[in-house]
Amino acid sequence: MDLEKLASRLIPGEFPPLETYEKRYPPRDLPANAEVTRLAPSPTGFIHLGNLFVAIANERIAHQSGGVLFLRIEDTDLKRKVDGAVEAVISALEYFDISFDEGAEIGGDETYAPWYQRQRAEIYRAYARALIKKGRAYPCFCTEEELAALREEQTANKAITGYYGKYAKCRSLSEEEIYAALDAGKPYVIRLRSMGDASHKFTFHDEIKGDVTVTENDQDVVILKSDGIPTYHFAHAVDDHLMRTTLVIRGEEWLASLPIHLELFDVLGFRRPKYGHNCSLMKMDGASKRKLSKRKDPELSLSYYRQEGYHPHAVKVYMLTLLNSDFEEWHRKFPEKPLEEFPFHIRKMSKSGALFDLDKLNDISKTELSALTAEEMLAFLRAWAFAYGSEPQRAYFADEAYLLKVLSLCMGIGGKKRRKDFVTAKQALSMIGYFFGERVQEDAYRVDNATRDAVLQAFLQTYDASDDAQVWFSKVKEVAASLGFAAEMRDYKADPAAYKGSVSDVAEVLRIAVTGRANTPDLWSIMQIMGEEKARARIQSCIGA
């Protein structure tokens, strides 16, 4: 059979010799141990935690080694394309401080462009044509129906499904048959003529999983679809070779198709990159683990964390603690060191899938938020408020000096005594709401109205905004004593029956009157910040209510 002629017929057009591509995309001039990694999402616009997880690993390894991280868009499937997706991916990752050195819409070095696979169609076709010439690829005219029937037959016979060996009908089509089909205008795909034997196993070293046993590929996989666009497998081999990727870190779901990729690299004469397959983030669903799902789990989406007001740094810290088991200890030891200084190691990545633990994230968030400087906190809250907050919340930022005082009290900002009760910007802003606007009754009094009024009235008479905390509290104690409450907790605990309650009950009444809440930071400080006028007005308004 004249393969040269067949190749030109199957993939018409003028193509430069393959060396041209090798020259156009030369090996990168990088230090010996530098790794070139990439992120290769399809443009669905949906970017999730799992993507971030892999992105952080790729980013750390590339940049830590003095290498390159690039962004390639796998848009070979038109059905997946969504407008604005690429920008969405970049912006979502940027929020978490993942920056690319080059790639789609990135700018940077364009040597290895284009970064959209659809724009590289000619390259794939050139390599596919070369494969046909070598007899390592052939046209397949099977229809979807025929393929489905094949599958059914195989399933019924308990044979392995797929297009391989004796089931690969078009593999042995004669020259006449091929040209007849072509002349009849039948659509066709180009398949790899696999030389593998599925009964042969070999061990492959995965950078994350260690040595894994894999079976040789014997599937005549499609490399060019009937529209002339490559499948993922083929594009992966061609692109990662030409873009000079050295390390492919990707989801575990790709491990099963690794043999295909390996055969493709080999038959194309490419040097294989290193691979690291990492497990997906799981979630507890009833009694069993399952992959985080786009439909069921809003927390899977990266935009969820932005909207909720999680600090990006906190999310990154959490991802890192899952990514490298000794990160947590390191970060605890050097909380002020930039994350980039952590010696990230691919070997320390877990082999098994981790459950996403919201409690842990929340704990980390609290700690990270409490470590922000006043300026950082202000900037963070403001950014959130103006993007996702309410109108009244935005108004908090009108008087920054006042806001700062509130934050310093409620979050310990600027002081040594940190408070860690806020997980997100959303929560923080809603928790300081009582300093602004009208009083909102959020918690109920636990004493009867008469007692409440008595406490409030007595306090108002003795209240003096110039009192310091000590004096202020001793006055509260006096009010307590005069109304039958124990002034000292010690006394109350010794003999609860002798009193109506304790100072704590009295303080609670005041606290609810001033803030609407039973639990707040130090009440004296709150009243100081709020100012006498407002504090008095609020207490007054509660009497007889």
Add this chain to the structure above:
RNA sequence: GGCCUUGUGGUCAAGCGGUUAAGACGGCGCCCUCUCACGGCGCAAUCCCGGGUUCGAUUCCCGGCAAGGUCACCA
């Protein structure tokens, strides 16, 4: 179902032939305290099961079991 991978407290996990089997989150209790938060102290809770190998297995081997992944002209 075939193939691959993984199996240490509820979760993330160190440990990889002899350990009181780290640590963190969560839970519970106590202390501090006008409430909350912070902080301090403490408690409960783990080596999937069964066989080997060995003086000795969480660690090694085999077999189960369970969980996850994958079997497209989707990535």
